[in-house]
Amino acid sequence: MANNSGGFNDAFARLHVSEKSIEGNQITTTTISSPSSTSYRDVTQLFRQACQGLDVGQLVKDPNFTLFEAVGALEIMDPKMDSGLLKPGEDDTPSELYQPVLPEEIIGIMDQLLSSEMSWHDGAALSQTVFTCLYIDNLLSLNPSSLEEAKFNLPPSETHQPGSPTYQLLHVVLRAYCVGLIKCCERVNLQILAEHTYEEEDFVTQTYNVSLLDFITVAEINKLLVSAIEYVDSTAAPWPNNIKMALKARLAFRKLFLTELSRDVKEMVDKRSNWDGCITLLSTIGITRNLGTAVPSVFSIAVQRKLASTVPPRPIVQIPFEEAFTIVSRLCKDAKEILRVLTYSGATNLMTFFLRFTARKPQPSTYVRSLLQTLFFSNHVALGRMQISHILLEDVKELCLPADDLFDPRNELSEMPSDTRFQIHQRMKWFVERAGNSYITLYRTICQNRSRLRRNLCHLIVDWDALQIECEEIDGELQQLIKEEPVLHNDNISYAFSLSSWVYHYKLRQMEWIIFLGFELEVYLPHEFAGMYWYLQYFLRTRLQHLERIRHFVHPGVAVDSPLAATRSKECIASAQDIANAQATVNFTLLEAAALQELCSAMIFLYTALARLGLVKTPPQPYSTDVMRYELRMKPFLTIGCPDVVPFEDFKALVDNPDIETIEMLEMASENTKEGRKNFDLLSKMSATSSHALLCEEGYRLNLREYLRSCIGAGVAIVMLLKAIKTNTVADAEVEIDQGSYHPWFPIPRISSKKRPPLPAVPPTGR
Amino acid sequence: MEADNITFKAFENEKETPHLESLRSLISDGLSEPYSIYVYRYFLHQWGDLCYLALDGENLIGVVICKLEKHREHGANRGYIAMLVVKEEYRGRGLATKLVKMAIDAMILRNADEVVLETEVTNTGAIKLYEHLGFLRSKRLHRYYLNGNSAFRLVLYLKSNAEALASADHGHEHIDLDADGDTEITND
Incomplete structure (x- = not known):
């Protein structure tokens, strides 16, 4: 960039000088008065004069004009950027809006509108979807502030005499539908803006300063829809029954859908939701789909010209009806399903639901994931009626079951700072606040799109790592306050460290998820698989050891002479059942982690063997080094205290296992898949209660079946490789990584002969 | 279209002539995102020496546009490959790889600690190109482009990392658009 811009700078600086000196330079000023009495001055001449000081190609750049501004800038008269640009021969005067005469056309427009609406739900902007409908545009263009004003402004037409069925079709039926749809959009926008989602990425809430009937109540609009239904039902409407049914189903759906989108959490807690009603009407809409006649002419990109937008023009997005129908049906089903969390059945069950629900493919819509966040926690209330501290402490108890004295309600009553109970309460209060925040954030993060989930987890683990250290300190203080009895564990006398143990367990799980999601999102290349599974196996092994420790310290004992013994509340004392439950949770978690660890171990051996056989190749990579690439891969974990990242040389030796023969390696992998399968089979046989899958049994079992498929798929690959080695046909073999047919966290190599077509993937198991 | 006629050169001191217009139309045809003239000026006037052109005779057939600056105040000296386009009929001859290599080599000379870029997940050709130079995918960015x-x-x-930190000097202009510490061009 040129620095020498002296001449220009002088002239440019004058643009900023006060009015007086401008007058002194005898610059003609044109003052345009505006309502706010701002005065404008014509600086054209001054600007031209200033430009004289510039050389051709010389650039003046404000240091604050960053890439962000450059990318956000629009170029007038460039058709790719200027949404107001008229192409040669194009006319800005809108052609007369077509007024349909047939009820079939109204059905068609309604279904096109549903497609537009669902395209918006699916991530496109209103300017590309709902707003491109000329009827929506007509209705909103006068900025209606009351229901009376929310109507079409159409020129009189011979075919649409007031009171005639054709007139009613437009001004009663379609109007009610459009008003209902716009209000639905408003409700959805409010929900999305209330929670954490990523604008433009998950959803576009931009309304271009167009009010989505904000001032009109849902009740009024529902009335409007009801009267439209009544009209269609009346004898005044001269259409066959199937047409009437189609129109009524669409109007009734709009009414029910709007009602559901307008519910607050309290109504949901009171079980007043009626998504089933929406689902039933949707099936009628599906059946009567063919009665509609599409009217493409009532949708136009030209609407974008009028919108106050700073983005380039974007094409109309209107997904096919079938796709829109799938999206809206799934939205209703998912919105109904998430209400299950309101039937609280323990913290671990809740977490399982969040994990399984959000991992579903395709991922539940942004609206539903936003609503799930609201259900979980809004207005300082969890699940519409609970304190978050309750769920947090239950989560700790379900896994670690700390000593009773930490939860004694009498602790809170003590007001004497020197009192042990007071001191315990202070520390538990700290824990609830500190860990509570991290805990809420974790749930909210799980509701994000999968890419963001992985990225955000990389930040969360840093917080949980710090939390772990802070909790270790608090655990140390608590164990003295409650006079915890130390226990012999692995030849050492130790204490439970319940709070930090719980934190550490969650931290390890999040570290695993980061890598697993790397597989799901196809961030890793096949030649990296072995190394990444090695890390998973390493994290899982660490977690298994940690779980063994947790099991050892479930419900730690305290000294008999503890000063708290005499005043301990009965209600805080864990029952035998509580202790058994915590042990069962630990055992279940151990089994699950062990199953994953076996499968990961198999994958390390399998992909290492494939690399050795030259079937998975590392690209040439002339730049950078393996050490640096390792550093890049380990970046999320470099600051984590425990478990730490191993030095590259060790890592390489541990993954490559140069001392193990390839055949032996594959045989070991085979053993791992068998062990993994055995563990997943055991998990499949456990009840939903023992699996903490009460809220999502179906999704939980589907996930288990996918793990099993990956075990089987890996087993098949191992057998084929062994056979190829033994028959000396490795040179004929080809490998393709199958991301789609197996568990997204365990892509499987499909091994085929170059001479024969590849074998199909393992068929789906019992879906 | 003899391969022999193809030459490479740095944009460098060209200011805006004579290639800016052909460069814009080449990129506009090749990439999905619309870029304003400011975007080109932003890069070319500050990092013209990191922009390389491929020419067939006088015709512009390929270009790579980059920048290099501190990522955050104490961060790495980060090179960024903003755009890479080769005319369709010239693809498959390694021209893009050559252009990228020239840009990376220039960045290395200018003490870059790292090079980053974004590419559409469906653009397997570009992904393969970069991965064959030593790049790794570090993350996926959901619906990153205007086209979804x-x-x-x-x-x-x-x-x-250690080396990069040791050689870091401070007090440079930086762009920080993204909450998790990445420079991302987000069209908004």
């Missing part, structure tokens, strides 16, 4: 497509962030470390 997702992207991969690709990263190449040129120095190990």
Whole structure:
């Protein structure tokens, strides 16, 4: 960039000088008065004069004009950027809006509108979807502030005499539908803006300063829809029954859908939701789909010209009806399903639901994931009626079951700072606040799109790592306050460290998820698989050891002479059942982690063997080094205290296992898949209660079946490789990584002969 | 179209002539995102020496546009490959790889710690090109482009972290658009 811009700078600086000196330079000023009495001055001449000081190609750049501004800038008269640009021969005067005469056309427009609406739900902007409908545009263009004003402004037409069925079709039926749809959009926008989602990425809430009937109540609009239904039902409407049914189903759906989108959490807690009603009407809409006649002419990109937008023009997005129908049906089903969390059945069950629900493919819509966040926690209330501290402490108890004295309600009553109970309460209060925040954030993060989930987890683990250290300190203080009895564990006398143990367990799980999601999102290349599974196996092994420790310290004992013994509340004392439950949770978690660890171990051996056989190749990579690439891969974990990242040389030796023969390696992998399968089979046989899958049994079992498929798929690959080695046909073999047919966290190599077509993937198991 | 006629050169001191217009139309045809003239000026006037052109005779057939600056105040000296386009009929001859290599080599000379870029997840050709140079995918960016497509962030470390920190000097202009510490061009 040129620095020498002296001449220009002088002239440019004058643009900023006060009015007086401008007058002194005898610059003609044109003052345009505006309502706010701002005065404008014509600086054209001054600007031209200033430009004289510039050389051709010389650039003046404000240091604050960053890439962000450059990318956000629009170029007038460039058709790719200027949404107001008229192409040669194009006319800005809108052609007369077509007024349909047939009820079939109204059905068609309604279904096109549903497609537009669902395209918006699916991530496109209103300017590309709902707003491109000329009827929506007509209705909103006068900025209606009351229901009376929310109507079409159409020129009189011979075919649409007031009171005639054709007139009613437009001004009663379609109007009610459009008003209902716009209000639905408003409700959805409010929900999305209330929670954490990523604008433009998950959803576009931009309304271009167009009010989505904000001032009109849902009740009024529902009335409007009801009267439209009544009209269609009346004898005044001269259409066959199937047409009437189609129109009524669409109007009734709009009414029910709007009602559901307008519910607050309290109504949901009171079980007043009626998504089933929406689902039933949707099936009628599906059946009567063919009665509609599409009217493409009532949708136009030209609407974008009028919108106050700073983005380039974007094409109309209107997904096919079938796709829109799938999206809206799934939205209703998912919105109904998430209400299950309101039937609280323990913290671990809740977490399982969040994990399984959000991992579903395709991922539940942004609206539903936003609503799930609201259900979980809004207005300082969890699940519409609970304190978050309750769920947090239950989560700790379900896994670690700390000593009773930490939860004694009498602790809170003590007001004497020197009192042990007071001191315990202070520390538990700290824990609830500190860990509570991290805990809420974790749930909210799980509701994000999968890419963001992985990225955000990389930040969360840093917080949980710090939390772990802070909790270790608090655990140390608590164990003295409650006079915890130390226990012999692995030849050492130790204490439970319940709070930090719980934190550490969650931290390890999040570290695993980061890598697993790397597989799901196809961030890793096949030649990296072995190394990444090695890390998973390493994290899982660490977690298994940690779980063994947790099991050892479930419900730690305290000294008999503890000063708290005499005043301990009965209600805080864990029952035998509580202790058994915590042990069962630990055992279940151990089994699950062990199953994953076996499968990961198999994958390390399998992909290492494939690399050795030259079937998975590392690209040439002339730049950078393996050490640096390792550093890049380990970046999320470099600051984590425990478990730490191993030095590259060790890592390489541990993954490559140069001392193990390839055949032996594959045989070991085979053993791992068998062990993994055995563990997943055991998990499949456990009840939903023992699996903490009460809220999502179906999704939980589907996930288990996918793990099993990956075990089987890996087993098949191992057998084929062994056979190829033994028959000396490795040179004929080809490998393709199958991301789609197996568990997204365990892509499987499909091994085929170059001479024969590849074998199909393992068929789906019992879906 | 003899391969022999193809030459490479740095944009460098060209200011805006004579290639800016052909460069814009080449990129506009090749990439999905619309870029204003400011975007080109932003890069070319500050990092013209990191922009390389491929020419067939006088015709512009390929270009790579980059920048290099501190990522955050104490961060790495980060190279960024903003755009890479080769005319369709000239693809498959390694021209893009050559252009990228020239840009990376220039960045290395200018003490870059790392090079990053984004590419559409469906653009397997580009992904393969970068991965064959040593880049790794570091993350996936959901619906990153205006057309709704997702992207991969690709990263190449040129120095190990410790080295990069040791050689870091402070007080440079920086762009920080993204909450988790990445420079991302987000069209908004």
